[in-house]
Amino acid sequence: MKEVLTSPLCWQYAVLLNKFSFSSELKNNLRLKGYRSLFQETLPYLPGSLKCYISRTPGRFPAQKHQIGKLKEYYLLNAASLLPVLALEIKDGERILDMCAAPGGKSIAMLQCAWPGHLRCNEYDSLRSRWLKQTLESFIPEPLMNLITLSELDGRQMGDLYPELYDKVLLDAPCSNDRSWLFSSDIQQATLRLIQRKELSALQVQLLRSAIKALCPGGSVVYSTCTLSKAENSDVISRHGRNASAFGVKGSSQLAQTLLYGEEERKFWLEAIRHNIPYPHKVMPEDFRCLPEVDRTFAMVLCD
Template identity: 30%
Template sequence: MGQGQTGGTAARRLALQLVEGVWQDRLTLAEMEAHPHFAGAPAEVRARAGRLARATLRQAGRADAAMKPWLKRSPKPAVRALLRLATVELMSDGAAAHGVVNAAVTLAREEHAPSAPMVNAVLRRVAEDGREAWEAAHPQRLPNWLRGRLSGAYGNARVARMEAVFEGTSPLDITPRLADPALAEALRGTPLPTGSIRLERAGQVSALPGYASGDWWVQDAAAALPARVLAAKPGERVLDLCAAPGGKTLQLAAEGAEVTALDVSESRLERLRDNLTRTGLRAEVVVADALEWKPPAPFDAILLDGPCTATGTIRRHPDLPFVKDAADIRSMVDLQSAMIDRAADMLVSGGRLVFCTCSLLPEEGEGQLEGLLQRRDDLHPDPEAVARLPGLEEAWIAGPGALRLTPDMWPERGGLDGFFIAALRKA
């Protein structure tokens, strides 16, 4: 395979397979990128394909608007995916028009030969006259199953702001092991009021200052808040439930707690083990089902980052709205409720529990807390735990002991992942 094939058509072909897998087969990008077919491609091809596929998922709505004047009839799904991919590359990637169009025509001939002349004609018109429609279009709209629920919870205007955030890429946030003002300067990052450091242009993460010595780890600023709310103390026995990939475990261990990190996935815990080795931090790592595992003794504090629809992380995972649907919600809510009750049973009297989900759906946050307080009289909100959070903003408070973060917050700093966090204490 020559260099032109490696950097051009091969990457576009792989990107097309990714977006088709999301839209037609409802496969996640993570599933497809772990497949040997993808993993076996050259690194530069994988990287370019991944970037182009994610950009296409984020900006498909704009692509449709730019193409619409030149489409006489709706194309087949596979052809529309190809047109969207090429249009996004034309409008947002700064690629030379002739190269993009020629590559798209080549791909059309491979799989959908009769469509090749139409693909050629539409993309040439888009390249010449599609810019105005592209820029005037609304950002990619969330699917109806999700948009309706979020509009009911937050209002249409706020959901529109979230959609604008989801269209962009995410900054890289890190959690420092120790508070050190010099670290942000060395990384050319921006210190955030909550204690994280935000990097706009990170490059190769493993080559950054302090990585090899374990001075920090990658962790979204919002994802770092639950452990700060729990505020583990040196010597406390703390359980991190659903621990993988491990950022919260590292936070708890860095505070001097005796941490048990439990997750059902052996493969996902490998990353945690690697980070423990790199940072020199210690934790007992357990592979088990949280609903069945029995600890040798109750814990002083428990952090449960429950499995959820992950709708607060769409900016990082633009495939999620297309591969999930309303049918996923009920099972997730039931599982979360069972895990919260199990966590409460493993606490000592007076122990602390922080429950969180990276979801925007009230059923997985506010509703979950309400149901918990109705069915159990041994758990009570802990507003003081939330009040101690560094960088706390009034807009985040969602009731006693509860925080609600949404992606449209912190617009001047580059946004946040969506999270619900509840701090509780056992009677």
């Protein structure tokens, strides 16, 4: 796992096709370069419009530059970034909140899955918010942009501002992000990240509480991070009580996933794991955990 986390060549980038722009020539190019479909098996919830390709060969597909008035054909992301989006099970016409949306990859993936009634992409940081806006403009046609609201609100206040409004909420929470500081040669950054591990969980709990308030009856939340820190994953979920799943809370992460599900939904994720990422090892009574491998650098923990 250390090799995966500290070597950029091992970071498995996926190519998410933009259904509003991609060409058959792009598909052929991907196949010639050894890429294959991320999900090769039929799964209970997998939108037919979601097309994503991965390669087992270390490397990265070339990025496309932003061009005003022209949509990009694909978005590069870590394959695990799609798991929280799939966990939302977005349907046409639903009201969606992406609470901490920048840089925008998960918002783009949501819009590949379904045509929402309304999507609010929120980012509190003004610099990241501008990045988010450019990302959306690069991938989404103008008619669909009319269904999207961009905002720079404090996520902790959104539940009070929009109580019981959204069918689905994605909280991709600020976290200590293991990979970024492990790869960095900056000792001070590593020290800061370790300190943040102790502090960020309080913010994450507040954000999750706000996300739950923003849910309409019968809605669901997906909580995601980019860290293996237990304090920032399962501990945050447990702070809302053992019956967190009664609120429709699901948790997930690019490195460690925490999913609270019923039996049928759990079967879906086990199928996804078996065909696409390393099979999970049971490490706690309620957890299944998959750690990154050199040729499969996305992973998850399932919590019942």
